Amino acid sequence: MGEALRRREDRRLVTGQGRYVDDLTPEGCLHLEFVRSQFAHGEIVELDLEEARALDGVVAVFTAADLAGLGAAAINLLIPDVRPQPMHVLAAERVEAVGQPVAAIVATSRAIARDAAQLAGLDIEPLSVASGEDRPEVLTPEVLSHDWRSGDADAAFAAADHVVGVTVEHSLLAPMALEPRAALADWREGRLTAWLSTQTPHRARDDLARMLALPLAQVRVIAPDVGGAFGGKASIYPEDVMVAFAARRLGAPVKWCATRSDDLLAATHGRGATTSGELAVAADGTVLGLRAKLAFQLGSWMPFSAVIPARNAGRILPGPYRVEDIDIGAKGYFANRAAVGIYRGAGRPEATMLMERLMDEAARVLSLDPLEFRRRNLIAADAFPYATPTGETLDSGNYQALVDMARHHAGYDALRARQAELRRDGKIFGIGVSLYIEPCGQGWESATASLCRDGTIIAATGSSAQGQGRETAFSQIVADLMRVSPERVTVRHGDTGESPTGIGALASRSTAIGGGAMVRACEGLLEQIRRAGAELLQCGEDEIVPGDAGVSVASDQGRMATWEALAGHLLGPETGDPKEAALCSSVVFHADGEAWASGCCIASVIIDEDTGTPTIDEVVWVDDAGVVLNPMLVRGQLVGGMAQGLGEALMERIVYDEDGQMLTGSLMDYAVPRAADIPPVRIEKIETPSPTNPLGAKGVGEAGCIGIPAAIVNAVGDALSPFGVRGLQMPLTSERIWRAMHDAAGR
Ligand code: SMO
Incomplete structure (x- = not known):
């Protein structure tokens, strides 16, 4: 591992x-x-x-x-x-x-x-057609409503030296899988x-x-x-x-x-929220209170997880910051459109975007550096487990370390100096910061680990796979705990006929919870192996040492039995199915609360004056995924999420006309990032182990969609601030940016 x-x-x-x-x-x-x-x-x-x-x-x-x-x-x-x-x-x-x-x-x-x-x-x-917007005149029945309140938001706003407000529109997006x-x-x-x-x-x-x-x-x-x-x-x-x-x-x-067009039209869409919020701040740079209204389009029917984005957005909205007095309301609206469900991030990107834009607005009003202003308001590293005002428990983290590392690796002060220099040369250059927290799923997952007649190990998981490298990660866990080579391990998943019951591959939960279950299953199997090995080799159970070849006796490494011999001893000499289990350990693992990943992103962007085209100069990103099982898989997840986050920030948008006809029904009209759009990215990590699972792991699958868009949007906002352009909505296409610059110049 x-x-x-x-x-x-x-x-x-x-x-x-x-x-x-x-x-x-x-x-x-x-x-x-x-x-x-x-x-x-x-x-x-x-x-x-x-x-x-x-x-x-x-x-x-x-x-x-x-x-x-x-x-x-x-x-x-x-x-x-x-x-x-x-x-x-x-x-x-x-x-x-x-x-x-x-x-x-x-x-x-x-x-x-x-x-x-x-x-x-x-x-x-x-x-007549309901368009899912938060306006009664366009026929939008409300189908969901939930509030999070704590402390006294009214008092906090009354006591504030400044109040800033932001409204964010998230277009509907297509969760664009390669395979429809x-x-x-x-x-x-x-x-x-x-x-x-x-x-x-x-x-x-x-x-x-x-x-x-x-x-x-x-x-x-x-x-x-x-x-x-x-x-x-x-x-x-x-x-x-x-x-x-x-x-x-x-x-x-x-x-x-499905064809690609079938999926654009009738697969579930993501995002589609309009959020607005206000932050109450004191003159000394302390955040006092938070108010927000989150409106989610839910489409014409509800898939299983339809309410999850609204729930996630509300419950994580305060993010990594200390805010005691809050008043948050989420609503969901019916619309004559495709169903809206979870899409990589599922409410977390919406929360992060609103909070991080508010933090930038507040820093601007206070004339404080956005990174410094954020740092002053972070939950302290010694405050975990931290009870949030929305009723969540943040298990672990070190947000100050994230900020300090990101500042260091981005060369933040030099970057600001470079910005000043570029601006003197008439260049349009911006730096954007965002912090995010990422809850990684609740509940349980199951696993079964078996020693087979042929001496191999089958690790079956209730978790599933969609290309993340689940077989690699789970074989790594088993190999490490059983002291065998990963090649000896076969991972089974995704078949209700042969894998134990499970929830699946979503919510950034697979390694923390599915992997946690696998650890427990292996521990159970090892116990059985010690018992069987001790009987066969005539020694104490605690003397049995597993290795790639089989089990041996600690005090006398020459005394050993191959895995095949151990299985054969248990099953009897008759030949049978080589995959028949000689020993088997099955567990259902219930996570001890939710694991919360976190991170800090700094993006710098340069905007072409003639065309408005934004080019991301660099992304510097510090992620805390707890204990990392496989850094290469983690990097793949982070960069992949970044690509989709960049898509939301800069180009992706499902468009319907007022009759509810989709205008973006193919990849001729719906823009997804290509390899050439992916900016240089430097990813660093800190590891605060999660106490909620035996691996100490947290999720990574959604982080890029959560943290990156806010950093990019804030960078573009920073770049355009000398033009007096504020509150530009995603996707930040060349045209939108160019028009905003020219409209501002014409005023
Ligand atoms: S949006 Mo994810 O599959 O929880």
């Missing part, structure tokens, strides 16, 4: 040996395609599928009438005061978003299914097997069983290789359920794979 072990997945994946859902085509596989609504809101007047049904190769057509009696998908109602908007697998009388599935067509080939879908006669009478969504289902001998591109296979199994009214034991969900998810594959979708239903009804394998 702690070594930059190379990813064992990569040879397979980069040589085209990966197996994603679309690579699986069982004998006799049928293909499903959807007829989708072309209106954002309306009554279905007519749905004529006769022509589609008559097309050669069409096997079946399904409408909502065929699905009567289907159960409901689960929604996680972690906060009260939610009016759940259920998922409809197929629209019945009414459509509520463009792209909503209305009918399903099953054919012998994908091309025929698509052709048949084009032949559907779908007539919709349009109705995909589902394949087969029904055999009364059992359903579904291969899904999912980050939560056990949850998907539970949903499919409930919705199709099947016992859990008759449903198996397998996540083969998953090409990214980022929150967008954490909930069951109408398409998944439809594929499973059709497979069962037809008694045949049925497959559906």
Whole structure:
């Protein structure tokens, strides 16, 4: 542990040996395609599928009438005061978003299914469209409301020397996985097997069983290789359920794979929040109070984690700062659009952006350096565990050290001097700072560690994988604890038929909680190995030493048994399945509270005067992910998150027109960062171990999406401050920046 072990997945994946859902085509596989609504809101007047049904190769057509009696998908109602908007697998009388599935067509080939879908006669009478904004005149029913209050915010604001306010608009974003969504289902001998591109296979199994009214034991969900998810594959979708239903009804394998445009239109979106806040500050630079209103668009139905972004944004809003008196309210609004769910960061980026923009505004009003102003208000390093005013417990951290290290590695004072120099030369250069905290999931995960007949170790986890290198990380844990080489360890995950129950790969929780479970499972297995080894080698249990070859006796290294011999001793001499378990330890690990990662980012940006194009000069970033298991995997996660964070700050945006039609339905119109957009980044770390799990680990998966956008936006704000430009909204495209500079010049 702690070594930059190379990813064992990569040879397979980069040589085209990966197996994603679309690579699986069982004998006799049928293909499903959807007829989708072309209106954002309306009554279905007519749905004529006769022509589609008559097309050669069409096997079946399904409408909502065929699905009567289907159960409901689960929604996680972690906060009260939610009016759940259920998922409809197929629209019945009414459509509520463009792209909503209305009918399903099953054919012998994908091309025929698509052709048949084009032949559907779908007539919709349009109705007025809710746009999900916090304005009653645009028909936006409120479906969620929650408050966090502590101390006396009114008194704090009354006592303040200065009050600053900021409003931030987060565009809707696409959690852009390389592999779009995909589902394949087969029904055999009364059992359903579904291969899904999912980050939560056990949850998907539970949903499919409930919705199709099947016992859990008759449903198996397998996540083969998953090409990214980022929150967008954490909930069951109408398409998944439809594929499973059709497979069962037809008694045949049925497959559906989304196109990129299908996903832009109908996969869950992220962000889409409008936040506004006020900070009360004293003349000496002390933050006294915080007020905020957070408005989240929730789209036309709620995926499992729909309320999580609003909940996360509210509960972490004060960030790493000491603020006792707070009044925070979050609301969620229905809209005739795709569902909005978690997307890498899930409310944390929204909280960080608002708080960090407020901190910059306050520093400006107080004429204090933004880094110095932040430092004065940090929670002290000796104050952990720290009870936040929103009711959370921050387990550990050292925010002063983050700031000091970032200041040092960025050469902050020299950077400010360089800024002054560049400005004298007429250049537009800005420096932006942000601090973030990152809660890394709650609850439990499970693991099973087994010694097999052939002397290998199988480590099965309830956690899942979507490309992060889970097999590498978990084999590293097992190898370290069992004192064997990682090659001896096989990691199993993502198959409800052979891995223990679990929550999945999300919320930056996999290493801390899933890895914590693996540690406990290995400890249990080692105990069994000591007992069995002592019996075989005729010594005390505490004399047994594990090693790559097998177990030996501490006082006499010559006395040893290979792993195979130990397994054979336990299982008996008869030959059997080489993967049969001779010893096995299963645990469900409940984390002792939540682990909180943190970090400090400093970004410098230069803006082209003629075009407004922002170029990030450098990012200097100090992250505290607790004890690091594999620094190379951590760096990959941080840089990947940074790329998506940069996308939010500078270019990404889903656009709907006022009729609810999507204007960004392909990658011709929706901009994602490319390799050339990624700036030079220097990443340093501190390690404050988390006391909540046996590894001392914290999450890293979402940090880049949380901390980086605020640093970039603050850097652009700093660059444009001499122009009197303030409060520019994301994405900070060349055009927006250029217009703001010119509008300011014209005033
Ligand atoms: S947005 Mo993540 O998959 O919790």
